[in-house]
Amino acid sequence: MQQTTTRYQSHPAGVPLSTPLPQTASAPTTTSKELVHPSIDDSFYFRALEKEGIHLNGPQIQAVRHGSGPLLTLAGAGCGKTTVLAARTGYLIAVREIPASQILLVTFTSKAASEIKERIARIPCITTRAARAVQARTFHSFGLALLRQSGQHEQILSDYATRHTIMKIILRRLKAGETYQPETLLAALSSWKMSGEWPSDLPSKTAEEMKIKEILLTYEEWKQGRNQWDFDDILLHTSDLLNDPQRLSELQSRFTYMMVDEFQDTNTVQYDMVQKLSAGHRNLMVVGDDDQTIYSFNGARQESILDFDKVYPDATIIALPINYRSDSRILGLGTALITHNEFRRPKQLVAAGAEGLPPHYASPANVEEEASFVMDHVENQVRLGKVTYSDVAILHRTAGSSRALLEQLLLRGIPFVQYGNNTVFYDQSLIKTLMDHLRLSLNPRCKEAFQSTLGPLYIPREDGMSYLVEQENKQPKKYPLIHLTRWDRLKPFQQDAVKERIRLIKKLASLKPVYAIQEMRRLFYDKYLEAGDPLLHTQYKDTMIDSLDELESAAAQFDTIDQFIAHADELTLRHQQMEALRDGDAGDAIQLLTIHRAKGMEFRHVYLIGASEGILPHSTALKEKVTQEMKATHSEKVESKLVKAALEEERRLAYVAVTRAKERLYITSPLHFHGKAAEPSRFLLEAFGIKKL
Structure with a gap:
């Protein structure tokens, strides 16, 4: 185990130890118990909440009591926004006597929708029937329900792996498999749809744009021919449905109160849905935090919160400043950090969380x-x-x-539980290509390493592998890649490139791992990536370079290719064992x-x-x-x-x-x-x- 002299300190490096630690003020301790007098008409509701252990603070009470008209609730981190959404829903039903079926509450995840429904059901004043009648749904779930009611019966193509495979088949059919990557095409299509545009409106001014449009429209035709939609289609068709004045009027009359959670995460299509549905009555409550807008790459727009009172000049704005999560020093660091952003709504959180330790x-x-x-x-x-x-x-x-x-x-x-990418670093496709070149330097007949080496040679992977296997069965070679130099489907310059690659692979075995990787990047790999998929925007290219630089850092710890490959293989094995032991729990x-x-x-x-x-x-x-x-x-x-x-x-x-x-x-x-x-x-x-x- 590596020994270090590193120690945790009270201040970041470069900050004098005499500098005071950022810290927020303590939150006021008064709650509904003191703030809502028994003589007030709605006190029965807050007493009922208190019996369930729900003691709302002053700003929360304001938000819960809000009646008609637009309301922006700025809910900072850990400030009880879910409690407020559930409590206001209950208040509308129990105090304002709004039929539960007229309340629409939209959020981004099924988990959040379920949690809000459960909290509503626990409010003593709310019957089980009323709690069930509240429409608490995700944008996609709500949209799909409307579309089903309107006679749409398309199946939902929800599995990403299936969509990826379909796109690969289309690329192969259109002979574009070595130019475009399925994942970037799918991401580009999703981004286009979430900006409110249909695939038929994709640009086609240049040859490249025309090719991309052909691929994406072929994918859309494949789905249409099989009566299938993906998740983005649900929102696009819902938005289109809301363009029907009669249908929209019916929905506006049905849902007279609307609440939206995590409003800062809405993309263009979702924002448009919210505006249309609430336009008739304008009883719209949005809850969010512009300081937590971190999904711009998915189309989220901070302006949805920053410009809310410009869109709705008569809007009420209530900030929920009391944080129930963090120690005052932890919250103080976050607050001192975020105040340096210029494009934000000013807010100052105060701490009511349990005491811990400073960062x-x-x-x-x-x-x-x-x-x-x-x-x-x-x-x-x-x-x-x-x-x-x-x-x-x-x-x-x-x-x-x-x-x-x-x-x-x-x-x-x-x-451990690893969210998102569940593969070891060395098994990711970008990295695996270089690792497989290293494997071939140790064992040139390693069949498992052949396929990923074909891409940088601009040879179709499936066809190339079929040819290699066929030729090996006829006449095995020490370096099986040599068969490609006699493949009549390859042009002379491609055959020469294969010879160069074999010479490089022979050379790699004598190099230290980090030098071997640097040599491959210098000679072909970085150029291959740079000249690859034109849909790979700057951010993705920079991310790829980051990963390759990280590979060099990892390789620098080892003296030989053999040691490095053994290390990577051991990690893969341990990861597989960990996943098997976990078995979902x-x-x-x-x-x-x-x-x-x-x-x-x-x-x-x-x-x-x-x-x-x-x-x-x-x-x-x-x-x-x-x-x-x-x-x-x-x-x-x-x-x-x-x-x-x-x-x-x-x-x-x-x-x-x-x-x-x-x-x-x-x-x-x-x-x-x-x-x-x-x-x-x-x-x-x-x-x-x-x-x-």
Whole structure:
């Protein structure tokens, strides 16, 4: 086990120890018990809530009592927004006598919708029948129900793997499989639909645009011929349905009160649905936090909250400032951090959470030391009985930035749940191609490694493998790839490229792993990726480069190719064993997840890794030019504002990460990242009053 001299400190590196710790004020302790006098007509309702242990604070009571007209409820992290949504629903039914069936409550996840329904059902004044009558649904569930009522019977193509396979088949049929990747085509199609556009309206001015449109329309025709929709189709067709004045009028009359959770996450189509449904009565309550807008890549627009009172000039605005989750020092760090964003609604959270400890900071030498140090600390805390594994969450900015930490978990045999990508770093398709070249350098007859090496040679994978297997059965070779040099389907320059690749593979075995990877990147791989799928926007290309740089960092720890491959294979085996043992029930396990995945969750102990410049904020937000995705989702903004917006979204990510912690928050900032010096994140320094020039 790697020994380090790293220690957790009270201040980030570069901040004088005399600097006061950020801290929020304590929240007032008065609740509905004191604030709602028994003589007030609606006091019976608040007494009923109190019997169930629901003691609302002043701003929450205001939001619950709101009657007609638009209402923006700014619900900061951990400020009880779900409680308010459920309590206001109950208030409308029990006090204002609104029929439960006229209330529509829309959220983003089935879990959130179920939780709100359960809370409504627990309110003593609400009958079981009334609780069931409330329409608490996701956007997709609500839309699908309307479409079914309107006679639409399409099946929902929900499985991503199936859609991916369909797109691969279409690419092969249209002879575009070596130019485009199914995942980027599907992502581009989804982005187009969520901007409110139909596939038939895709641009077709250039040859490239025409080819992309042909592929995507072929995919749409495949679905249509089999009577199938994907999730994006549900929202598009729902929006189209709401363009029918008669149908819209019926729905507006049916749902006279509408509430929307996580309003800052609405994309263009969802926002349009909300406006149409509420236009007749304008009894619209939206709940959200502009400081937690972190999904711009999915079309979420912070302006939905920032401009709410411009769209609805008579709107009531209520802020829920009391945080029930975090220690005042943890919340203080988050608050001091986010105040440096310019495009936000000013708000000051106060703490009512249980007392914990102030955040602790460390600056390990690199990500390898960081991973070892963090896991040493976690294991020690568990050994001392201060925490269980299930109390711990480890948050990271990107999937690739968890590579070293994941390896430590596997090598130590510590149970964990990994959200999102459930493969070992070395088994990801981008990385596997280079790893398979290394495998062939050790064993040129390794059949499992052939297929991923064909792509960078611009040889169709399926056809190329069939030819190799056929020729090997006839005449086995020490280097089976040599058969391709005599394949009449390849042009002379492709055959020459195969010879060059075989010479390179022979050479790799004598190099140190890091040099072997650098050589492959220099000679062909980076060029192959750069010249590949034209739909891979800047952000995705930068992410790919990040992952390849991370591979170099991992390889630098080993002296031989054999050692490196053995290490990768051991991790794959351990990961498979861990998954098999888990069998759907993680039990006492650490949670490993990106900050994006952690939104809406809370944990007793949070370890935020990678809080360094270039990681958080990510390198893509530190460039003078913004990504194509940012331009597409904020087309109305000039470039200079987009640059600032990209950095502000990174700051919101840091805020979300910090405010997931209830009792303990540990933050590590590696001093080196991918072989280069890295300073602690500017977000941490700013929170202590040190502005990065």
